[in-house]
Amino acid sequence: MPINIIIAGPRGKMGSEAVQMVSNEESFTLVACIDRKNGGKALKDLEPFPGLDVPIFEDPEQCFQTVDADVFIDLTVPDVGFEHTKLALLYDIHPVVGTSGFSSEQVAALEDLSVTHGTGCIIAPNFAVGAVLMMQFAKTAAKYLPDVEIIEKHHDQKLDAPSGTAVKTANMIQETRENKQQGHPDEKEILDGARGAQIEGVHIHSVRLPGLVAHQEVLFGGPGQTLTIKHDSYNRASFMEGVKLSVHKVMGLNKLVYGLENILE
Known part of the structure; x- marks a missing residue:
């Protein structure tokens, strides 16, 4: 069964790379994106993504409420990424987060939320x-x-x-x-x-x-x-194998894991 995925920041350099990776992976289905400027549009309406009929939401909570998703990928900026990750955990969607710059207090708060909801989360400062x-x-x-x-x-x-x-x-x-x-x-x-x-x-x-x-x-x-x-x-393709691995691994977790090295076999 395909893993349904939401991506935040599809117009960013890392986000657009993630969109391409998810779209090309047979076991993944891109079901929505979160973007602060293009709510109500589809990815196909944006220049880099012809043919991708995927809805875009400006409001992340509306997205998590509306869309049936298994995994949320965030490769944005620290403040936004932290709020996105909290919301995803509240809606029992497994976050895979490559946004760096979280404080130790923010990571601890997300760890507590992950354990409370029994929802796996992977935060990796580097996915290469x-x-x-x-x-x-x-x-x-x-x-x-x-x-x-x-x-x-x-x-x-x-x-x-x-x-x-x-x-x-x-x-x-x-x-x-x-x-x-x-x-x-x-x-x-x-x-x-x-x-x-x-x-x-x-x-x-x-x-x-x-x-x-x-x-x-x-x-x-x-x-x-x-x-x-x-x-x-x-180039940013170097990070995508780690993101792909994390999407598969996070589905079997019920707590937060910090660092890609902790899921490598």
């Missing part, structure tokens, strides 16, 4: 399988090379900094690395922010430039050696 492997390799390396910094680079339209992937990487590193202060004890920033942000001693540096998509380097240093673990997404 290679990026997830990069994070896992970094976690292992930090046990042996605890001096580490993260450089993440994204397109200049990204709203949050540092990226959810960088924060998730730093959190995973802390599972194997003892908290330590890096650099010279008398180090002084001549310009505020020159050393980047910090999560328990791990410095994170954010770059925002046109031409980039999503890139991250985790740099480790030790006596006489360095190790760099790097991942690059050159």
Whole structure:
């Protein structure tokens, strides 16, 4: 039986990629989209989607009330994505969320709601399988090379900094690395922010430039050696296999799972 899917933000770069992926997957059926500008229209009325006779709703609650859906995909922006995800859980629709920038308090609130309703939810800071492997390799390396910094680079339209992937990487590193202060004890920033942000001693540096998509380097240093673990997404198709996997996996969950690595076998 096909999985019925609602997508938020179909005109966005990630959302439009998700529309194409869902439309091309035999086991999925796109039943509606949520868009803040085109309520009452169909996807076929929008230039990138000829032939897709799928209704568009401006009001997400009306969409969730009206449409029979199994999964809700949100790849929008943090504030909107959080409200969308709450509503989907309230209507027992399984969210798959790639919107980064949620606070720990927001994730905790969604986790409570997911458990209360017994409705599975997957939130992934990064849906690229290679990026997830990069994070896992970094976690292992930090046990042996605890001096580490993260450089993440994204397109200049990204709203949050540092990226959810960088924060998730730093959190995973802390599972194997003892908290330590890096650099010279008398180090002084001549310009505020020159050393980047910090999560328990791990410095994170954010770059925002046109031409980039999503890139991250985790740099480790030790006596006489360095190790760099790097991942690059050159286009947004790189995220779709993770989204597809999450749609299948979320149907069997009754709680929130944070991070694609937790559903990889």
